[in-house]
Amino acid sequence: MQSDQELILQFQKSIQREQTFTHLVKKHQAKVYHQIKRMVNDHDDADDIAQMVWIKIWNKLDGFKMESEFSTWLFRIAYNETLNFIAKQKRQSSNTSSTDILDYENTPSHTDAPKSSEIQIKLDQGIKQLPEKQQFVFMLRYFEEYNYEKIASITGTTVGGAKANYHQAIKKLEEFLKKS
């Protein structure tokens, strides 16, 4: 399989642009989609944001200088698009429920059902009450297992700032659990 760098160079040299771009999309689409979906919890919204992200990539890929990893750049665009979407949604409807629960019915459980769902709901609610930036950092660190350098590049902060965001998120989750 071709590396991101090779694919980008091919794209920039206008060698089978559509095909090359499709390779890039296929390589990264799942990770980007999942990260967005974790933030917005709705497939249609996640799909729409993901499309916007990839359209931006298509429009700007010619100017990409490969000073950072492609995935970092991609996630940075996804981060901005997701946060813009959430801010827009908040402006449009201040009455949206903050307790939307994820679709747990479709996921198989290995433990006793009522206890598990209670934890799930608390986890979901705990994550929801976090500020968007902390949520994003938390997801990237815990689920994507990204290092703080990469997280800092994606979210436009320092390594220290990214670490602080993650630890603050955990502290808030702990406080939320104590309160509930």
Added chain:
Amino acid sequence: MEQRKSDTTLENDQLMVERLFSKEALAKYDKSASNVPSAYFEAFPEKLQQRIANNKPKLFFLTPIGKMAIAAAFIMIVASTFIFLNSNLDKNLALSSLTIQDISIDEIEAYVDANEWMADIDWQSEAYKPDAEVEQFYKDSID
């Protein structure tokens, strides 16, 4: 996984969360969040290409070249207006600085003759109008 090896704090960071919620709950959360309709990822690249193809091209005046063209046109309009107004000002200045001494006697005589002749024409044209009051003209001329 390479990243995981080099990042020794990752496990500690993950453990901090797993102490609050079980590892299983977190895994379940992730699985729920990443639930997708069947064949979504297979269809996504094609759907995306269609959307890119349907995307309207940028309006000319919003592109960098378009913006430059608008700026150039604006500068041209301002410059030509400035030049036009300046040339009119010069003409007015030239006329206002003209004195009677600058005009030759021949020119003055020609002007007077022409105006007398014009006045004569005006008078005659008024006089030959069917409803003209001739007495009024005589009165005017006497006054």
